[in-house]
Amino acid sequence: MTISTEDGIVAAVAEAVQSREPILVQGNGTKSGMMRPVQAARTISTAALSGITLYAPKELILSARAGTPLPEIEAALAEAGQYMIAEPPDLSALLGSTGKPQTLGGIIATNLSGPRRVAWGAMRDHVLGIRAVTGRAEVIRSGGRVLKNVTGLDLCKLLTGSHGTLGIITEITLKVLPAPEATGTLVLPGLDAVAAVAALSNALGSPYSVSGAAWLPAEAVATIPALAELRQSAALIRIEEFAPSVAYRIARLRDQFAVAGALTLDTETSRTVWRDVRDAQPLAARPEDAVWRVSVRPSAGPSVLAALRPHGVGGFLDWGGGLVWLAGPADTATHLAVEAAAQAVKGTWTLLRAPDALRGAVRVIPDEPAALARISRQVKAALDPANILNPGRLYAGA
Amino acid sequence: MIRQPPPKPDVMARRDSIVAGLRALLPESGVIAEPIRLKPYETDGLSAYxxxxxAVVLPETTEQVAAILRFCHENGVRIVPRGAGTSLSGGALPMQDAVVVGMMRMNQILDINFGDRTAVVQAGVTNIGITNAVAGAGFFYAPDPSSQLACMIGGNVNMNSGGAHCLKYGVTTNNLLGLKIVTIDGEVIDIGGDHLDAAGYDWLGLLTGSEGQLAVITEVTVRILRSPEGARAMLVGFRSNEIAGACVDAIISSGIIPVALEFMDRPAIHACEAFAHAGYPLDAEAMLIIEVEGCVEEQDRLLGQITEICNKFDPISLKVSQSAEESLAIWKGRKGAFGAVGRISPDYLCMDGTIPTSRLPDVLRRIQEMSDSYGLKVANIFHAGDGNLHPLIMFDANDPASFHAAETFGADILKLCVEVGGCLTGEHGVGVEKRDLMPVQFQAHELDQQRRIKSAFDPDWLLNPSKVFPLTEPEAAAQAA
Known part of the structure; x- marks a missing residue:
C-alpha cells in the first residue's frame, strides 16, 4: 500500500494492529534483499512520503520525508555546495535492485555509511531529528532541528539502523557540511593486506585528516576502471580539503611512505574511485555469491580475509581495514566460516546479500548476549507491542 | 524550586541493615554512611539543591558494581550513579533513600591502541586524563567540556557531553565504540566493542545521554584522534549581536568550518577580560573566538579568508593570534568564563538551550528583555556554530526571592529556545533542573514512550530516579501531601 501522508501511515498501522497482521515496512524496496526475509500480510511503503521539507545551508541542516529519493537530496545539497557527511553507499546494483532509487528513509533505517565513516561518523551520527510512527500507531519525535540536543532518551539512535522493526520513520533531519573544494588520493601499489593496513593506520593516525583509507587486492583493482592499469593491489588514502591543503597533505604522506610507484589521483578520478569503493563495485561481478560486511578493529581486517580465503571467499578492506567486504559461496558452511572469522577477533557481521533460503536459515547478524536480548525484546515490545513491524527481519522469531 | 518525592519509608526503616549488606560486598573504605562523611556527596554542579x-559506595571493579546493583535491586533500594559530581543539571543529586554509586575509584586506563586509534578506560577516568594518556603520541580525545579537568568519562557518556570543539569533532556519542554496563539486576553486558557500527540495535547510542536511567556504565571504549599539526585562534569584536550573528552565517556559508566558533556578549566579555586579561575588546557588544587547524600555511590561509569575511562586517577589533601562547590566552578567558562570572556575582545559574543559529539575534534580544524585567543580570556565552546557548543568570543565593526569580528566568529562556525551534538542553542534560520542563518539548505520549523504554531496562525505576522524566501522578501526589 502506498500512502502519501504521515496520518495515512498512522491509520494503516492502526488497522494492522487491529487485525494483528504483520507489516512489511519499506521505501522503494532497494534493500529488501538485505537481512532476513519478512513474511507479512501487509506492506506499508513510505515511497510516496516524499520531498525536502527544510533546507537551511547556513545552519547545516536538511529535513526530508522518508520516501525522498536519495539522489534528490544529494542534488539539492550539491547545488548549495554541501554534502552528506557519511557518504551513504548505493548498494542497489549489489543487491540486485533495479529501477527506483533508494530513499532517505531506507539509508537511515539501515544505517549504511560509506568510506568517510572512518573519519567523520556514520549516518546515525548525523541524524539530528526523527519522526516515526510506532507500532502503537502513534507519531513520536526525537531530537529536532538543532546540532546539539541531549533532551530525553536518544531515540534517533535507536530508530536509525533498526530496519523498520521499531517504527516507521516518516521524516529525518540531518546535519550536513560544506563539500570540500578538492579531493586527492594517494595510491600505494603492491602492498599485501597486512602491510597496507599498517600504512592506512599510519595515515589515519597522521595529522592530515585522512577521510578514506581502503585496500583492494589485485582482482578488486581490476574491477575499477580508473585503476585497471595498475594490475596489482592498491592501498588508497584520501584527503578532502581546500585544494592547497590536499596537495600539501598528499605530498607529506607520499614522502612518509616512500612506496615505489605511488600515484596521486586528481579530484575527478578520486571521486569515481571512491564511489566504486563506497558501492562495493569489486563484489558486484558475481551475482550468485553471498555478500557480507564484517566490522572489526582495523588491524584485524587482514586476518579475516586470510581466514576466509580457503573457503573461496574474497573481498577488500575499507575503513582503514576495519570494514571487510566479502563475497563467496552462498551456503551455510561458508556463512558459518564468516561468523567464526568475525568472532575470532570480536567483530560483528552482516549478511548483506544471499538467497532467501540462506537468509532465513542463518544468523544474518550476531545474536545479542542473553541479558541484552531480554532487554531488546522489552524495548521492541515497548515500541511495537503487537510485534507487527517487520517481524523476523533481524532475528528469527522476533 | 524543584521538589523530590518523599523517601520510601520501608527503605528508611531498613537503613542499618542495608548499610550492613553493602559493607559485606565491599572493602571497608568502600562504604560511607556516617552523616559527616556523606556531606561531600549531597550535591553536584547544581549546588542550589x-x-x-x-549511603555512598565506592566500587573498584565491575564485579563490585554488579554485586551492589543486585543487592539494591533485591532490596528495592534506589541508585544514583556519580562521577566527579560536575553535572550542571543535578544529574547526580542524591535522594534521601538512595545509595550513591561513586565511580571515582574506577580510574584505570585499561588499554591504549594507537594503531586502531582506541582507548579502553574505566568510568572514573577524567576527560582530560584520556587526552593526557595519549598526548605523548600526538593523540587526543575530542569532546572537551569546560569541566574537562574534573569530569569523568562515565559522566560524559551518561550526559552525552559536548564542548567547544564539537562543531568539528562531534559530541561524546560520536566518539565512542563500546561500553561495559551493569544492569539493575546485576548483569554485566558488553555493548559494541573496538570496531565501528555493531550490527543490531544501536544500544551504544541509546545509552549515551541516558543520564543514568538505563544502566550503570563501568568501562568505555573511546576513539582517539591524531592532533592536527597546529591550531590558532582569532578574536573579533562587533558593534552588535546581530552583526556578529550575520558574520557567523557568512563564515559557514563560505565553506569553512572552524574547529571552534564561540560567541560572547558584552557582559560576558567584560567578566572574562577582568579575569583572564586576554585582550578582549571591552568596547564591543559581541565577540567571536574563531579557531582553525592545520600546518602554519593552512592556518594562515584560513585565518586570512576568515579575516576577509569579518572585515565585511565592520569589526571594532580583529586580532589574529601569532603564537600558541596568544591562542592559549584567548581561550583562557573563554574556558574560565564560569569562574569569571562567579567573581562578579556570588551565584549564577548556567542555562543550556540550543536554538537554530538564524534566531540568535532575536533570542539574545528577548533574553535581554527578560533580564530587565526580572532585574537579574545575564551574560551570554554561545557555541555559535552549533547554536548551543549558555546564558549565565546572576543571582544571590542568600535571597530566596532572587533564586526563585533566577529559576523562573532560566525556565523562560528554555521555553523560548523550544518556541524558536530549538531544545531544552544541548549538552548539560535534563537532570533534575529541567525535568519539569520536559512537557514543553515533548507531548505526553512521547514522554510515555521514553518511559516505557526506561522500564524495559529498569522495571522498578530504581536507577537515578526523579530525574529526566516529570514525576508520575502518584509521585506528585505523595510530594504534595
Whole structure:
C-alpha cells in the first residue's frame, strides 16, 4: 500500500494492529534483499512520503520525508555546495535492485555509511531529528532541528539502523557540511593486506585528516576502471580539503611512505574511485555469491580475509581495514566460516546479500548476549507491542 | 524550586541493615554512611539543591558494581550513579533513600591502541586524563567540556557531553565504540566493542545521554584522534549581536568550518577580560573566538579568508593570534568564563538551550528583555556554530526571592529556545533542573514512550530516579501531601 501522508501511515498501522497482521515496512524496496526475509500480510511503503521539507545551508541542516529519493537530496545539497557527511553507499546494483532509487528513509533505517565513516561518523551520527510512527500507531519525535540536543532518551539512535522493526520513520533531519573544494588520493601499489593496513593506520593516525583509507587486492583493482592499469593491489588514502591543503597533505604522506610507484589521483578520478569503493563495485561481478560486511578493529581486517580465503571467499578492506567486504559461496558452511572469522577477533557481521533460503536459515547478524536480548525484546515490545513491524527481519522469531 | 518525592519509608526503616549488606560486598573504605562523611556527596554542579544520600559506595571493579546493583535491586533500594559530581543539571543529586554509586575509584586506563586509534578506560577516568594518556603520541580525545579537568568519562557518556570543539569533532556519542554496563539486576553486558557500527540495535547510542536511567556504565571504549599539526585562534569584536550573528552565517556559508566558533556578549566579555586579561575588546557588544587547524600555511590561509569575511562586517577589533601562547590566552578567558562570572556575582545559574543559529539575534534580544524585567543580570556565552546557548543568570543565593526569580528566568529562556525551534538542553542534560520542563518539548505520549523504554531496562525505576522524566501522578501526589 502506498500512502502519501504521515496520518495515512498512522491509520494503516492502526488497522494492522487491529487485525494483528504483520507489516512489511519499506521505501522503494532497494534493500529488501538485505537481512532476513519478512513474511507479512501487509506492506506499508513510505515511497510516496516524499520531498525536502527544510533546507537551511547556513545552519547545516536538511529535513526530508522518508520516501525522498536519495539522489534528490544529494542534488539539492550539491547545488548549495554541501554534502552528506557519511557518504551513504548505493548498494542497489549489489543487491540486485533495479529501477527506483533508494530513499532517505531506507539509508537511515539501515544505517549504511560509506568510506568517510572512518573519519567523520556514520549516518546515525548525523541524524539530528526523527519522526516515526510506532507500532502503537502513534507519531513520536526525537531530537529536532538543532546540532546539539541531549533532551530525553536518544531515540534517533535507536530508530536509525533498526530496519523498520521499531517504527516507521516518516521524516529525518540531518546535519550536513560544506563539500570540500578538492579531493586527492594517494595510491600505494603492491602492498599485501597486512602491510597496507599498517600504512592506512599510519595515515589515519597522521595529522592530515585522512577521510578514506581502503585496500583492494589485485582482482578488486581490476574491477575499477580508473585503476585497471595498475594490475596489482592498491592501498588508497584520501584527503578532502581546500585544494592547497590536499596537495600539501598528499605530498607529506607520499614522502612518509616512500612506496615505489605511488600515484596521486586528481579530484575527478578520486571521486569515481571512491564511489566504486563506497558501492562495493569489486563484489558486484558475481551475482550468485553471498555478500557480507564484517566490522572489526582495523588491524584485524587482514586476518579475516586470510581466514576466509580457503573457503573461496574474497573481498577488500575499507575503513582503514576495519570494514571487510566479502563475497563467496552462498551456503551455510561458508556463512558459518564468516561468523567464526568475525568472532575470532570480536567483530560483528552482516549478511548483506544471499538467497532467501540462506537468509532465513542463518544468523544474518550476531545474536545479542542473553541479558541484552531480554532487554531488546522489552524495548521492541515497548515500541511495537503487537510485534507487527517487520517481524523476523533481524532475528528469527522476533 | 524543584521538589523530590518523599523517601520510601520501608527503605528508611531498613537503613542499618542495608548499610550492613553493602559493607559485606565491599572493602571497608568502600562504604560511607556516617552523616559527616556523606556531606561531600549531597550535591553536584547544581549546588542550589542538596540532599545527603542513605549511603555512598565506592566500587573498584565491575564485579563490585554488579554485586551492589543486585543487592539494591533485591532490596528495592534506589541508585544514583556519580562521577566527579560536575553535572550542571543535578544529574547526580542524591535522594534521601538512595545509595550513591561513586565511580571515582574506577580510574584505570585499561588499554591504549594507537594503531586502531582506541582507548579502553574505566568510568572514573577524567576527560582530560584520556587526552593526557595519549598526548605523548600526538593523540587526543575530542569532546572537551569546560569541566574537562574534573569530569569523568562515565559522566560524559551518561550526559552525552559536548564542548567547544564539537562543531568539528562531534559530541561524546560520536566518539565512542563500546561500553561495559551493569544492569539493575546485576548483569554485566558488553555493548559494541573496538570496531565501528555493531550490527543490531544501536544500544551504544541509546545509552549515551541516558543520564543514568538505563544502566550503570563501568568501562568505555573511546576513539582517539591524531592532533592536527597546529591550531590558532582569532578574536573579533562587533558593534552588535546581530552583526556578529550575520558574520557567523557568512563564515559557514563560505565553506569553512572552524574547529571552534564561540560567541560572547558584552557582559560576558567584560567578566572574562577582568579575569583572564586576554585582550578582549571591552568596547564591543559581541565577540567571536574563531579557531582553525592545520600546518602554519593552512592556518594562515584560513585565518586570512576568515579575516576577509569579518572585515565585511565592520569589526571594532580583529586580532589574529601569532603564537600558541596568544591562542592559549584567548581561550583562557573563554574556558574560565564560569569562574569569571562567579567573581562578579556570588551565584549564577548556567542555562543550556540550543536554538537554530538564524534566531540568535532575536533570542539574545528577548533574553535581554527578560533580564530587565526580572532585574537579574545575564551574560551570554554561545557555541555559535552549533547554536548551543549558555546564558549565565546572576543571582544571590542568600535571597530566596532572587533564586526563585533566577529559576523562573532560566525556565523562560528554555521555553523560548523550544518556541524558536530549538531544545531544552544541548549538552548539560535534563537532570533534575529541567525535568519539569520536559512537557514543553515533548507531548505526553512521547514522554510515555521514553518511559516505557526506561522500564524495559529498569522495571522498578530504581536507577537515578526523579530525574529526566516529570514525576508520575502518584509521585506528585505523595510530594504534595
Amino acid at each position: 542538596r540532599q545527603p544520600p542513605l
